[in-house]
Amino acid sequence: MRKLSFILLLILPLAALAQSAQELVQDAQQKQRSGDLEGAAAEYRQFLQMHPEAAAIHSNLGAALAGLGRFEEAIAEYRIALEQSPSLVEARLNLALCYYKMGRIEEAAKELEKVHTEKPANRQALLLLADCYMQLGRENEVIRILEPEAPKSPDDPAIAYLLGTALIRQKRVAEGQVLVDRILRNGDSAEAHLMLGTAKMGVQDYAGARDEFAKAIALNSDLPDAHVLYANALMFTGDSDLSAKEFKAGLQQDPYNFEANLQLGAMAKQEQNYAQARKYFERAGETRPGDPGVQYQLALLAVEDGTLDKAREMLEALVKESPQFLEAHVSLAQVYFRLKRTDDGKRERAIVLRLTAEAQARQPGVKQNEGKVQ
Amino acid sequence: MILVRYFAAQLTRQLVIIRLGGKLVAPLLYLAASMAGSQGQASCAKCHAEARSQPSTNMARALESVEDCRILTDHPLLTGSFGRYSYRIERKGDQSVYSVSDGGTTISMPVRWAMGASSAMGQTYILEKDGQLYESRMSWFRELNGLGPTLGGGNALPADLGEAAGRLMSHDDKLHCFGCHATNAAAGREFTPDRMTPGVQCEHCHQATAAHLAAMARNSGLPAVPPGLTSLQNMSTEQVSNFCGQCHRTWAEIAMQARPTIANVRFQPYRLTESKCYDPDDARISCLACHDPHTEASAKPVDYDAKCQACHGGGKAEAKACPVSKSQCVSCHMPKIDLPGAHYKFSDHRIRIVKPNEPYPG
Numbered sequence: 001m002r003k004l005s006f007i008l009l010l011i012l013p014l015a016a017l018a019q020s021a022q023e024l025v026q027d028a029q030q031k032q033r034s035g036d037l038e039g040a041a042a043e044y045r046q047f048l049q050m051h052p053e054a055a056a057i058h059s060n061l062g063a064a065l066a067g068l069g070r071f072e073e074a075i076a077e078y079r080i081a082l083e084q085s086p087s088l089v090e091a092r093l094n095l096a097l098c099y100y101k102m103g104r105i106e107e108a109a110k111e112l113e114k115v116h117t118e119k120p121a122n123r124q125a126l127l128l129l130a131d132c133y134m135q136l137g138r139e140n141e142v143i144r145i146l147e148p149e150a151p152k153s154p155d156d157p158a159i160a161y162l163l164g165t166a167l168i169r170q171k172r173v174a175e176g177q178v179l180v181d182r183i184l185r186n187g188d189s190a191e192a193h194l195m196l197g198t199a200k201m202g203v204q205d206y207a208g209a210r211d212e213f214a215k216a217i218a219l220n221s222d223l224p225d226a227h228v229l230y231a232n233a234l235m236f237t238g239d240s241d242l243s244a245k246e247f248k249a250g251l252q253q254d255p256y257n258f259e260a261n262l263q264l265g266a267m268a269k270q271e272q273n274y275a276q277a278r279k280y281f282e283r284a285g286e287t288r289p290g291d292p293g294v295q296y297q298l299a300l301l302a303v304e305d306g307t308l309d310k311a312r313e314m315l316e317a318l319v320k321e322s323p324q325f326l327e328a329h330v331s332l333a334q335v336y337f338r339l340k341r342t343d344d345g346k347r348e349r350a351i352v353l354r355l356t357a358e359a360q361a362r363q364p365g366v367k368q369n370e371g372k373v374q
Numbered sequence: 375m376i377l378v379r380y381f382a383a384q385l386t387r388q389l390v391i392i393r394l395g396g397k398l399v400a401p402l403l404y405l406a407a408s409m410a411g412s413q414g415q416a417s418c419a420k421c422h423a424e425a426r427s428q429p430s431t432n433m434a435r436a437l438e439s440v441e442d443c444r445i446l447t448d449h450p451l452l453t454g455s456f457g458r459y460s461y462r463i464e465r466k467g468d469q470s471v472y473s474v475s476d477g478g479t480t481i482s483m484p485v486r487w488a489m490g491a492s493s494a495m496g497q498t499y500i501l502e503k504d505g506q507l508y509e510s511r512m513s514w515f516r517e518l519n520g521l522g523p524t525l526g527g528g529n530a531l532p533a534d535l536g537e538a539a540g541r542l543m544s545h546d547d548k549l550h551c552f553g554c555h556a557t558n559a560a561a562g563r564e565f566t567p568d569r570m571t572p573g574v575q576c577e578h579c580h581q582a583t584a585a586h587l588a589a590m591a592r593n594s595g596l597p598a599v600p601p602g603l604t605s606l607q608n609m610s611t612e613q614v615s616n617f618c619g620q621c622h623r624t625w626a627e628i629a630m631q632a633r634p635t636i637a638n639v640r641f642q643p644y645r646l647t648e649s650k651c652y653d654p655d656d657a658r659i660s661c662l663a664c665h666d667p668h669t670e671a672s673a674k675p676v677d678y679d680a681k682c683q684a685c686h687g688g689g690k691a692e693a694k695a696c697p698v699s700k701s702q703c704v705s706c707h708m709p710k711i712d713l714p715g716a717h718y719k720f721s722d723h724r725i726r727i728v729k730p731n732e733p734y735p736g
Contacts, residue, residue, distance in 0.1 A: 238544025241563065271563065330629045337612045337654045345654065349625075353648070356632045360736065 021050055025057065032064055040064045055085035063094055069256040069286045071098050089118050093125055100128060103258065103288045105135050116145070123156075130162045142166035150179070157183045157191050190220035197229060206236035227253065228260050240267060258287045265297055274304055292322050296331070303335060311335050326355050417587050418576045424668035425576055431670045435491035437555040437572035441468045444492035445514050446485065454512050454521030457531035459538040461512045461521055463499070472501050472510055474539045481539045483508065487572070489555050495718040498524050500551075501540055507548060508540035515717035525715050554621035579617075579667070580605070606662060612654035618661045619643035634736020639711045645723035648735075651685065651693065652725075658684045675702040682707075 028043035044061035048054060062077035078095035081088055093115050099108035109132035115125040126145065133141040146163040153159050160179040167176030184192050197212030213230035216223055231246035244267050250260040265280030278301055285294040295318055302311035315332040318325055333348035418425035428434050440446060450465040462473045463485065470485040483501040489509075490497040495517070499510040511532065513524040532538035543551070545565065552559035552567070557575040560566055577583040589598050606614055616624050623641035625648070638644060643661065646652055652659055664681050665671050672678070682703040685693035696703065709728050710719035724735060 238546040240546050326632055327630050330626050334626055340655070342654060349629075349647075352629050356629065356634050356736070359632050360634055 021047060028060070028064075032060065032067075037064045037067045041068070053084060055081040055088055055091070058084070059088060059091035059094060062091070062098075066094065066098050066101075069283065071102050071287065072289060074098050087118070089115055089122075092118075093122070096125070096128065100132065101256070101258075101287060103291065105132050108132050109136065127158050127162065130159075130166075134162060134166060139166040139169045143170065154182070157186070157195070161195055188215075188219070190216045190223050190226070193219065194223060194226055194229070197233065201229070201233060201236075206233050209233040210237050221249075222253070224253065225250070225257075228257055231263065232259070235263065243267075256283065256287045258284050258291075261287070262293060262297070269297065269301065269304070272304075274301055277301060292318060292325055292328070296325070296328055299328070300331060303331065308335055308339050312339065324355060326352060326359075329355065415575050418583070421590070424666075428576070428668040431668070432491040432494040433574040433667060435493070435573045436489070437552070438488040438490075438492060438497075439572055440470050440485045440487065443470070443485075443488040443497070445497055446470045446488065448492075449514075452514065452521050456512065456523050456538065459532060459535070463514075463521070470499075472499060472539075474511070474535060476535050476538070479535055481535055483539065485510075489551060491573075495716070496525075500543070507543040509543055509547070509551075510540045511538055517717040522717060523715065525713075610655055611652075611657055611660040614660045614662055615643045615647060615654075636711065636713060636734050636736070638736065639713055639720045639722050639734075640716070642723040646725070649723070649725040656685075656690075658689070675705040678704045 024043050024047050028040045032040035041064040044057055058077045058081035062074040065074035075098050078091050081091040092111050096108045096111035112125050112129035116129050130142045130146050143166050160182050164176040164179030193212045193216035197209045200209035210233035216226050227246045228250035231243045234243035247260040247264045250257050261280045261284035265277045268277035281294050281297045299311050299314035312335050315328050318328040329348050329352045333345045336345035452463040454461045460475050464471050471482050472485050473482040483503045485499045486502045487500040488497045496513050496515040498513040501508040512521040515522050548565045549560050557571045557578040559570040622643050625644045628641050628644040679701050707725050708721050711722045712719050
């Protein structure tokens with residue numbers, strides 16, 4: 001995704017610009033290509049002071065900032081670019097990618113819909129949009145946009161996978177199965193193992209998933225997200241040490257991978273390496289500002305630091321924002337007890353009981369007694 | 375990347391819960407004590423009477439070596455079956471061999487450890503094969519006086535012979551299981567079986583005992599109570615509950631799992647905390663109010679009456695007196711719950727007025 005969000009072709013009326021400005025942009029682009037994103041961003045800003053109306057440069061600046069994990073700033077730049085030039089599809093695609101990466105899937109989908117309408121042949125936008133729909137549980141939308149594309153790209157594993165999965169979920173199992181089988185027929189490919197692994201994770205066959213991901217990585221260690229998925233499976237099968245190694249490999253591929261940062265932070269916290277944990281959580285928080293999971297972990301770090309009032313404030317804010325966040329209520333109860341606020345602690349425990357009972361009641365067949373009182 | 379984002383996003387949410395709910399590390403158990411366990415126990419017993427009674431408790435023998443395991447010596451041949459698989463645990467000299475057969479093929483593994491005291495409700499065996507440790511699929515249960523499927527091993531029949539034999543222990547499993555059933559089983563994230571002493575010994579709960587012993591050596595000149603020496607005496611009820619809960623499971627750990635099933639009856643600190651009468655600041659409802667970890671817990675209901683009456687006998691204004699009886703309170707208010715598959719009736723530590731035919735209050 002980094003690669004995709006990296007460079008926008010700059011088509012500017014350069015001839016109209018002063019030579020120094022032209023050189024500035026060229027230099028910034030060169031820096032962006034070579035990975036000096038801070039340098040590129042600084043030069044884009046310098047240029048924009050002279051030419052704030054340059055929509056494409058705002059977009060390029062956004063791409064540089066996104067590469068640095070400064071997603072909110074990047075979004076602001078993309079927004080400016082799109083206000084100035086609503087038809088700048090590349091800026092809109094990059095904006096969508098930012099939202100996608102931050103887990104703001106609804107917003108990503110809205111932008112991708114516009115890109116898809118504008119450029120229906122853009123495969124990246126199509127697949128990302130389909131994936132957003134899938135994440136939002138809108139399988140019918142996935143089918144609507146991918147069904148016409150499948151016959152045109154019979155060998156495209158991504159289309160086959162997304163469409164096949166959507167069809168199966170919509171009870172069109174036979175049609176879906178044909179597409180999924182198509183990927184598996186390709187034999188011992190990294191993608192096929194990755195797909196099998198994700199499918200096994202979906203049915204909680206963690207050992208099976210672990211083995212599939214290992215095979216996928218053995219065949220292609222650069223496969224995007226494979227290390228993170230492998231690490232997730234390893235966590236479920238209880239191999240935390242190898243899991244940590246794989247999450248770190250995932251961060252080598254993408255330093256702003258949300259899952260890897262969050263889980264490595266949780267591991268570091270478990271190891272009582274709180275400074276390292278904070279670094280990981282803060283980076284995860286940069287990717288998804290305000291994410292309740294990250295906020296919760298930071299609150300737990302405050303508990304570990306002994307700054308209980310700070311932890312209490314963070315947890316109170318969390319449960320106010322997310323009243324169904326069970327873990328936050330559990331931890332808040334503990335913090336209240338440690339602060340000798342017994343009544344508040346009891347109230348939180350009562351909330352935990354209620355939430356648990358409600359969750360239990362939603363599960364058919366388990367709300368009644370499984371055993372008997374003797 | 376696109377293929378997997380969906381699952382990854384879902385997993386993130388699940389993983390946060392599991393990681394927070396799961397107890398990967400019990401920091402207090404990871405003692406880097408330099409002294410050997412058994413020597414420490416004997417040294418402690420010179421001054422502390424508790425250290426003389428504690429070795430006879432089930433907790434002190436929560437892990438038994440295969441040589442010392444009385445169940446295995448008293449039962450030179452144990453047999454059982456599960457689905458189409460048949461099992462044998464056969465004594466050979468001072469060792470035992472665990473075998474599973476599907477009628478055609480047989481897998482045999484030496485038993486390395488027995489998890490659970492021979493005098494307790496049951497034992498699960500730790501097997502070794504190719505340098506890996508496995509949790510046996512079949513355990514010994516006192517109620518059966520024989521083998522039955524290991525609790526938590528899943529209700530489904532094993533898919534193959536390997537699965538029928540046992541479950542491969544991950545690194546985390548070793549840290550968890552041996553971390554609670556033995557002493558000095560881990561140093562940080564490192565599993566240290568070479569330094570491990572079976573069972574819960576003094577230094578399992580009392581950190582810095584090595585420094586304390588060094589200080590008590592004649593003319594050492596060191597402080598008798600070194601920094602970090604753990605004493606439960608000054609802990610609040612809530613702190614004690616969390617301390618014991620490191621192995622017996624805390625309220626928070628179970629509450630975060632949000633699965634109020636009957637299986638939780640095993641987790642006493644969690645259940646006690648759910649009691650209406652639980653007060654985090656009242657020592658009369660602490661784990662230690664009823665249980666001295668240095669002696670075996672009494673199975674006689676009458677032995678706990680005084681503990682209940684400390685509040686319900688007029689000691690606490692809001693604690694009502696029982697209109698039915700003043701003796702054997704726990705037999706009604708802490709009912710025995712038959713946990714399916716455990717072959718044991720656990721005292722439910724969620725103290726309450728039990729209503730006839732009520733569902734199990736998760």
